[in-house]
Amino acid sequence: MFNETVTAAKNESIMPTYARFPITLVKGKGSYVWDNNDTKYLDFTSGIGTCNLGHVPDVVKNAVESQLQELWHCSNLFHIPSQQKLADLLTENSFGDKIFFCNSGAEANEGAIKLARRYAQKVKGSAAFEVVTFTQSFHGRTLATLTATGQTKIQDGFAPLVPGFRYLPFNDMNALEQVAGEKTCAVLLEVIQGEGGVNHASEEWLQQLAHICKENDILLMVDEIQTGMGRTGKLFAYENYGIEPDVMTLAKGLGSGFPIGAIVASEKVAKAFEAGTHGTTFGGNPIVTTAGVATITEIVDNVLPTVAELGMYLSEKLQQLKVKFPTQVKEVRGAGLMRGIELHGPAADVLKKAREEQHVLVLPAGPNVVRLLPPLTTTKAEIDEVLAVLETVFSEIAEEGKSV
Numbered sequence: 001m002f003n004e005t006v007t008a009a010k011n012e013s014i015m016p017t018y019a020r021f022p023i024t025l026v027k028g029k030g031s032y033v034w035d036n037n038d039t040k041y042l043d044f045t046s047g048i049g050t051c052n053l054g055h056v057p058d059v060v061k062n063a064v065e066s067q068l069q070e071l072w073h074c075s076n077l078f079h080i081p082s083q084q085k086l087a088d089l090l091t092e093n094s095f096g097d098k099i100f101f102c103n104s105g106a107e108a109n110e111g112a113i114k115l116a117r118r119y120a121q122k123v124k125g126s127a128a129f130e131v132v133t134f135t136q137s138f139h140g141r142t143l144a145t146l147t148a149t150g151q152t153k154i155q156d157g158f159a160p161l162v163p164g165f166r167y168l169p170f171n172d173m174n175a176l177e178q179v180a181g182e183k184t185c186a187v188l189l190e191v192i193q194g195e196g197g198v199n200h201a202s203e204e205w206l207q208q209l210a211h212i213c214k215e216n217d218i219l220l221m222v223d224e225i226q227t228g229m230g231r232t233g234k235l236f237a238y239e240n241y242g243i244e245p246d247v248m249t250l251a252k253g254l255g256s257g258f259p260i261g262a263i264v265a266s267e268k269v270a271k272a273f274e275a276g277t278h279g280t281t282f283g284g285n286p287i288v289t290t291a292g293v294a295t296i297t298e299i300v301d302n303v304l305p306t307v308a309e310l311g312m313y314l315s316e317k318l319q320q321l322k323v324k325f326p327t328q329v330k331e332v333r334g335a336g337l338m339r340g341i342e343l344h345g346p347a348a349d350v351l352k353k354a355r356e357e358q359h360v361l362v363l364p365a366g367p368n369v370v371r372l373l374p375p376l377t378t379t380k381a382e383i384d385e386v387l388a389v390l391e392t393v394f395s396e397i398a399e400e401g402k403s404v
């Protein structure tokens with residue numbers, strides 16, 4: 001349990017946009033974090049799918065430490081070696097031909113929406129500006145990206161929203177005929193919706209969607225901010241579906257915690273961004289792209305091969321949990337090391353017990369889904385530990401007579 005200093009931590013000078021857990025974290029290594037009372041937690045949140053190599057991984061730390069001695073920032077008025085290197089690594093390892101670096105996920109999606117509009121204006125004319133997105137999606141908190149987000153709770157109070165967005169139900173075969181329209185310039189989607197509940201696109205639906213986009217010269221834009229960088233067992237989740245997008249956005253796992261985002265685009269589409277059309281002061285600076293180079297190199301060379309196997313192991317264990325607690329667990333889903341446990345009751349009870357009684361950190365994804373985003377460097381032993389904790393928590397809640 002927590003002493004007064006922790007539970008009383010109030011952050012009075014910080015805007016109350018987050019209902020924070022009552023823990024103050026001061027240190028991390030691998031799959032573990034420590035609070036300011038030196039209590040150790042097994043962390044299956046990875047800073048919301050960001051610290052994919054675990055906390056403070058040596059490969060990234062060493063690379064950034066040596067870059068810190070050389071140059072921190074110079075702006076995009078100059079060539080930056082680590083930025084060029086990271087762009088090369090991203091194009092070598094994806095469908096993409098060209099990269100634009102920015103600072104966050106929202107900014108990557110914002111830029112992708114601008115790119116799609118500009119591309120469509122050139123090839124289809126100014127009437128084609130509409131971007132189709134899906135219910136339960138999450139694309140960020142800027143005005144355009146919260147408009148793209150298919151959840152009214154994210155948009156509440158921010159009207160008037162940005163014109164030019166249309167929402168369709170996710171995974172609905174029947175709705176696909178509404179994708180193509182005179183005004184449609186692009187479709188933006190998460191291959192697996194993260195914040196919206198760990199909902200994965202069905203193969204048939206996504207392949208059909210990709211087909212419709214190709215037929216109608218509509219850009220297929222995948223938001224891989226959460227699913228990318230090895231999370232699902234492939235470097236990018238679209239690879240699981242045998243499709244090829246036109247645009248992909250990245251952020252979270254790209255820099256191991258250093259703030260970086262990226263727009264990845266095919267040559268054909270990237271041409272719409274000529275000099276002077278889009279920009280950023282910090283985007284892709286020497287420090288964050290050095291972190292990115294070290295991160296992607298380590299993931300591709302040493303981590304990716306084990307993610308699929310660990311993901312299968314986690315999935316089997318979650319299936320067993322569902323069988324054992326049918327009154328509590330409704331469904332388990334996801335891919336690789338991105339997994340959701342949909343409950344009949346609130347996820348918050350499970351999170352709280354796991355955190356306070358067992359010192360295990362897991363995430364919610366909406367009100368009823370417990371989300372697991374362990375570092376990709378986790379082990380079967382750590383997975384066993386977290387699953388044992390979930391069993392204990394579910395048993396306790398069952399005994400207390402609550403149905404979770």
Ligand SMILES: *Cc1c(COP(=O)(O)O)cnc(C)c1O
Nearest residue numbers: 104105106138139140194225226
């Ligand atoms: C986190 C996230 C974003 C927003 O990224 P920020 O860096 O918080 O702006 C956008 N899309 C998806 C799928 C995300 O998971």
